[in-house]
Amino acid sequence: MSKRFSKMGWIVLVALLCLALVALPACTTPPAEQEEEEEEEISIPFKNPNEFIEMTIGGPECLDPAWGYDTASGQQTTLIYQTLVWWDGTSSNVKPVLCTDYELLPDGVTYRFTIREGVKFHDGGDLTPEDVEYSFERTLVQDRAGGPVWMLDEELLGVYDSADAGFAAIDAAIEVDGGDVLITLADPAWAIPFLQVAAGPWCSIVDKEWCVANGEWDGTEATWMDFHNPESGTSYLWDEANGTGPWMLEEWDPGNQVKLLRFDDYWGDPAPFERVITQQVDEWTTRKLAFLAGDVDCVYVPLTYIDEMDGIDDVQLIKDLPNLTFDAFFMTFDLDPTSDYIGSGQLDGEGIPTDFFSDIDVRKGMNYAFDWVTYLADGLSGEGEQRGSPVIQGLTYFNPNAKMYSKDLDKAAEHFQAAWGGEVWTKGFKFTLLYNSGNIARKTACSILAENLVKINPLFQVQLQPADWGTVMVPNLVTYKMPMFQIGWMADYPDPDNFVYPFMHSTGTFSHFQGYNNPEVDALIEAGKLELDPVAREAIYLELQDWYYDDAPGIALCQPFARRYFTKYISGFYYNPMNPVYPGPLWDMSKSES
């Protein structure tokens, strides 16, 4: 064998051996030594002084403010575009932004917004009242299926699809009057909620001239249906942006990152960061290492890994932020008999009948069988609080003293003994609980219920099954085949109606799919939606909170809390639960090494 040839082979061989030698020590370090290493001080270096860099999971679906309904899209839209009004610091009031003033006219249904002058769009165009009019009308015109525009449809047109109202109604709802814009509501009851909705990213103001020049709706009746309920990606604003915000779009690399560049002609205070970069990185370890290496300023930490971030000095943790989010365990009142998850479909100990949960004692028994202490500790790592109903903390008329269930296996037994004339207790039941695979909180909730039920009565058998959300859970949920399901709701706008409706009204987003139908509750919700007298409205929502406890359509799980992880170099963060913009109000934040 030639020396020259074998030398090359030996070189490669030695290189591999070296690699193995490096790798092996890391594999053999005892746990005790690893813990000692973790307690060592970790210093995060200061890098990229002009950029704010966030590393998170998921990215925006699009940049079109009229389309986006996901958090990631809203996050970018909020930085690029602006609305007529926005939340005033940490208060629950809104303040003028693209308007200088607003007032509700004596008719009780018309808002007058005086549009701010001297505001530039990113392409150099000037903000005019016509842009505001066009922006609202364009949003109502587009109104895509599954989008956020239903809120404006309801409040301005009194419908849930703008096509049902027609263009004349859309046109009449928003009018220009000199330097003002008049927006007319469908009902006086929307006066306060409308301002909350108007602060949402779907009410962002776009440049009419720029939109029309790039093939968007031209603002006329003749073409509006061509732009109504479009398919994905057909809008020019899908991946192009031209707003008035402190940052403008520099680059959107789907799946990778969004880069925003400071807008030098911004009408307000200069943006504190030259660039805002949001990077999408799915792997937690990669994100963590990047954060500790100082390459990012803010990182998303899943609940499962929050312990890994404890005790690191240079990490700034802001916790216990009250999310306007509510999770519940729904019970399906009228199950589809072809469901694979109800066993025999009879109350014979091998299944449950399709109307099993229509018995109030069954539902109350389930509530008393649940253990919130364990759920919050194990499922949410303590990051949440139990709530008695969908009217949660942060919403008007939240009742901190509302009745709530607590784990009481004896009371649970009493209710099960009374359920279905005593047959539930003597025959038992069996069904399957599905939970989102990989979701620790939902798995914990299911496990708690299953374990406690069998403690109450060994004949109460609940099987657990992880399932994919899209391919398994959704098709079964919308066809009434899931005996119980867990879903959470995040506020569109901070009004109690936005919560009680989906959870308690017979046509609500979630309660509809469980088949809950209580005419008295429906009447209360509809009355509360339109009630103008605050005292009367409060009484309605207090009563609805009691109803959730008394009628027990589901198990009210919790209001989760949020966390933020920044490096110590970031300051100025504050939190407004009315609109918890993620990662924070960057226009008021800063980055400094000192």
Place this chain on the structure above:
Amino acid sequence: MELRSYIVRRLLLLIPVLFGVTLFIFGVTMLFSPTQRATLYVRDPRQLADLPAVIELYHLDAPFVVQYGSWVSQVVTGNLGWSRIVSMPVWEAIWHYLPASLELAIFATPVIILAGIALGTTAAAHKDKPADHITRVLAIFGWSLPTFWFGLLLLMIFYGLFRGFLPPGRLSVQMDILVGASDFIRYTHINTLDAILNLNGPVLLDAIRHLILPVITLSVVQVAFIMRLMRSSMLEALGKGYILTAKAKGLDQRVVVNRHARRNALIPVITVSGYLFAALANGVVITETIFNFKGMGWWAWQAAVNLDIPAVLGFALFNACLFVLVNLVVDILYTRVDPRVRLGQGIQ
């Protein structure tokens, strides 16, 4: 057979291959109900009530023949559909994510091949001696390494422990900003290549720095396969009569191995090399995810788990084309390495 007609014939065979692949994938996806396929468009539970409208909008409940026919009619006009998961047309997504995978393939393939050839030759030349045993053990060790674990280990050491020495991603933040500037032209979106074409040394060095860990991760696992193949091929070649004759004639050992034995032993390696490059260019989802080096593998994985059917079909089309072309190139290379082989006629 003449080369040109051989190439044309092979390319024409692409059409039935593409038809068969897409028909099969389309058929499998049709096993999912319209509601299941509609969940791709419904990202939030708040949108559940709009599922029927989504199904109607995208014609998800149309018969299989209608949906497939509609898709084919779009494809022949160059429209591969919309990849919902990355919010762009499918053809654009392929163009967008392919450069990252190509860059990994361009750097990893030579490392894997050369290291595999060297180790395999060494092992064969020292058969049953310590060098052979050590090489084979290391090969099994490398082959057995879970990519996910090994990649994270490298990241924790060279990025975590050494404070950002070899980072994940394709470029650092500052270099990425520089590359996004108007005076840097992105000819290929392969960062190393573009840096060379723009005569930009800092970007080139930064891009290479970001390639080191993913290339090592891919190489350590894949080199074992090439090494084993090369070893067995070399052993077979070294045992041939003409090798004994060459030695008997007094030829230098180096000449015997390099000019006579190794050339013939390379034939199976060439075949595998082509497939290896194609496989890497197709994307390696775990490596891409760990090192945030998103390419075709990451996109295809996201498309599959989210039932982004147009993306799945588009990836299948690309995949089929790539492997047909790679097969063609390999067949042509064969004739160069082994003069006995004639295109379309086997060994003459």
